[in-house]
Amino acid sequence: MTRSTSDRSILYSAALLRALATGMVAVVVGIYLAKRGFDPAAIGAVVTAGLAGGALAALLVTLYGDGFGRRHALVTLAVLGALGGVLVTLLDGTVAVAAAAFAGMLNGMGRDRGASLIIDQVILPATATDAERTKIFAWYNVLQDVGHATGGLFAVAPAILRGLAGVDEIESLRIAMLVYAGIQLAIAVVYLRLSPASEAHVDTARVVVSAASRRILWKISSLFALDSLAGGFLTATLLSYFFFERFGVSEAVVGLLFFGARGANAGSHIGAAWLARRIGLVNTMVFTHIPSSLLLVTVAYAPSFPIAAILFLLREGLVEMDVPTRQSYVMAVVRPEERIFASGVTHLVRLGAWAVAPAFAGLLMKEGSMVLPLVLGAALKIAYDILLYVAFRHVTPPEEAR
Numbered sequence: 211m212t213r214s215t216s217d218r219s220i221l222y223s224a225a226l227l228r229a230l231a232t233g234m235v236a237v238v239v240g241i242y243l244a245k246r247g248f249d250p251a252a253i254g255a256v257v258t259a260g261l262a263g264g265a266l267a268a269l270l271v272t273l274y275g276d277g278f279g280r281r282h283a284l285v286t287l288a289v290l291g292a293l294g295g296v297l298v299t300l301l302d303g304t305v306a307v308a309a310a311a312f313a314g315m316l317n318g319m320g321r322d323r324g325a326s327l328i329i330d331q332v333i334l335p336a337t338a339t340d341a342e343r344t345k346i347f348a349w350y351n352v353l354q355d356v357g358h359a360t361g362g363l364f365a366v367a368p369a370i371l372r373g374l375a376g377v378d379e380i381e382s383l384r385i386a387m388l389v390y391a392g393i394q395l396a397i398a399v400v401y402l403r404l405s406p407a408s409e410a411h412v413d414t415a416r417v418v419v420s421a422a423s424r425r426i427l428w429k430i431s432s433l434f435a436l437d438s439l440a441g442g443f444l445t446a447t448l449l450s451y452f453f454f455e456r457f458g459v460s461e462a463v464v465g466l467l468f469f470g471a472r473g474a475n476a477g478s479h480i481g482a483a484w485l486a487r488r489i490g491l492v493n494t495m496v497f498t499h500i501p502s503s504l505l506l507v508t509v510a511y512a513p514s515f516p517i518a519a520i521l522f523l524l525r526e527g528l529v530e531m532d533v534p535t536r537q538s539y540v541m542a543v544v545r546p547e548e549r550i551f552a553s554g555v556t557h558l559v560r561l562g563a564w565a566v567a568p569a570f571a572g573l574l575m576k577e578g579s580m581v582l583p584l585v586l587g588a589a590l591k592i593a594y595d596i597l598l599y600v601a602f603r604h605v606t607p608p609e610e611a612r
Contacts, residue, residue, distance in 0.1 A: 214337040217408045218346065221330050222353050224284070224400045229322045229354040231393040233361020234386065235295070236320035236446035237468055238368065241454060241461045242383035243307070250451065252304045254572020257447050259308035260294075260316030261568065265561035267315055267325035272554025276410035280329050281401060287326050288398035290314055295391030299384045319564060320362075320446020320468065322354050323557070331553045333408045335541045340609045343542065344491070347534040348483035352476045355530065359472030364389070365465030383461075410550070419551055423544045426605065427552055430540065431559045433598050438560035440590030442567025443583040444506070456580050457515035467519055471526035482531040490610055491539040495532040496599045502528035503588040503595075510581035510588075542607030 243253050267287060275283050294314005301307050310316075315324055330350070338346045367389075368382035377385070419427070450464045478498075486494040505525035512518035544552040571583035 214407065217333060217405055218337040220400060220403050221333060222350060224288075224326070224397050225322065225330060225350055226353045226357045227393055227397045227400065228288075228324075228326060229357025230361040230364070231291075231357075231390045231397075232317050232322045233320060233358035233446075233468065233472060234364040235316065235361075235390045236318050237362055237365035237450050237461060237465050238383055238386045238390075239298070239316065239318060240447040240451045241464075242380070242387060244451070244454075245380050245383060248304065248307075250572040251569070252572075253447065253451065254569040255304060256308045256311050256316070257318035257445055257568040257572075258566070260311035260314070260318055261442070261561060261564045263294075263312035264315040264317060264324045265558060265564075268328055268554060268558045268561050271325045271328050272551065272558055275329055275554070276550055280333065280409055281404045284326055284329055284401040284404070285398045287315070287324070288394050288401060291316075292391040292394035292398070295387055295394060299387045318445045318447035318568065319441070320449070321358060323560060323564070325557070325561075328550075328553045328557045331537055331541065331557075332549045333404075335546070335549065336407075340542070340607075343609075344483050344486055344534060344538040347537045348479045351479040351530070351534045351537075355472045355476035355479065357472075359469045359476065362465050362468030362472055365468070366462045369460065369462040419548050420545065423548050423552070426543055427555055429601050430598075431556050433594055433601065434556050435559040435563045436597070437591060437594040438563035439567050440587045440594065441560075442564040443571045443587035443590075445564075445568050445571070448568060448571050448583065452580055452584070453515070453518070457518065459515055463515075467522065470523050474523055474527040475530040478527050478529075478531045479534050482533075482535050485531070486535050486538075491535045491542075491607060492599065492602050492605075494535045495539070496595045498528050498531040499595045500592055502526075503591040506584055506588040506591075510584035539607060542609075543605060 239256075240253050243256060248256070267290075271283055291314050294310050294312075294316050297310035297314065298307055298316065301310050317324055334346055334350060335343055365386070368377075368379075368386050371377040371382040371385065372379060446468065450461070450468070453459055453464050453467065454461070482494055482498070485498075489497075502525045505521055505528070509518050509521045509525065512521055540552055540556055541549055574582045574586075
């Protein structure tokens with residue numbers, strides 16, 4: 211096995227584990243906090259704090275990741291994630307728990323979009339050719355969604371503990387949070403095996419982003435911010451709370467639903483790589499994303515949980531097709547030495563926008579309607595798709611230009 215192939219396998223393994231932890235905690239933490247007496251606004255504030263911590267980590271990685279060392283940064287992020295998971299179970303009060311979520315970059319999105327992904331995304335293209343780039347990103351995301359699906363299934367564990375071992379309800383959810391912390395420590399161990407080939411091979415202090423790349427990144431980052439603001443209204447934690455409150459289903463049922471959703475996401479990534487070879491990266495991003503947003507609106511107004519669940523799974527079969535194509539596209543339209551900056555900036559604006567919305571979504575659920583965040587998020591996503599197509603339909607990556 212070559213060093214490139216070995217590093218790719220390590221990144222794949224870490225991504226699988228991190229997604230498993232993220233998928234589980236996103237379902238469990240909202241219900242765990244609700245059982246401890248946190249209202250929707252407080253839960254939204256905790257989710258926002260975790261995403262704000264992730265945004266700060268993304269900024270630091272963007273500015274100092276290559277200088278600090280990619281492997282060291284990845285290990286440090288995993289250890290902090292473990293610490294945050296433990297502290298959420300030990301502390302009381304909204305401010306203290308939100309501070310722990312911030313320090314641990316607790317991800318209530320239900321999808322792995324944190325600072326570690328920035329570094330993974332920079333290392334991966336160096337392990338493949340331009341023609342293979344979208345495919346390796348597709349498989350990376352498949353593994354993430356397998357992890358997300360398994361994590362959603364693991365959210366059933368507290369109910370099993372209560373049924374088989376007689377564990378108290380809150381205690382069973384607390385154990386799940388500690389399992390999340392243990393997985394984060396395992397991720398740190400995996401990243402320790404990365405080779406020196408994964409590190410930067412340019413003097414990052416002298417890298418200058420070209421004017422053409424700056425123009426592209428300014429436009430695409432602005433659009434990604436809009437998309438992420440919409441996504442912040444649709445975090446897995448708040449969607450879990452929506453199903454829990456609207457239809458009265460347990461965390462076990464929600465966990466099974468998200469298991470199916472992540473399975474649908476995984477299949478869509480392979481389909482996205484196949485489709486992108488035929489109609490292009492931008493077209494794949496846009497023309498699969500708009501139908502998924504329309505389906506989300508139907509979920510909001512579904513008359514029963516079975517119908518809502520079916521519509522939600524259909525939506526999840528489309529909503530993630532833009533992820534590997536988006537990642538591949540950003541890495542393709544800038545120079546290799548600009549990739550850490552491009553990956554960092556585009557992720558930073560996404561994390562920043564994600565961090566803003568959940569608190570407002572929680573307030574909308576509390577003071578307005580349970581369905582309002584879903585409808586607003588869907589409308590913003592459709593606006594993003596239209597603007598993306600107008601701005602980038604003629605900006606082609608190298609493999610499409612050929």
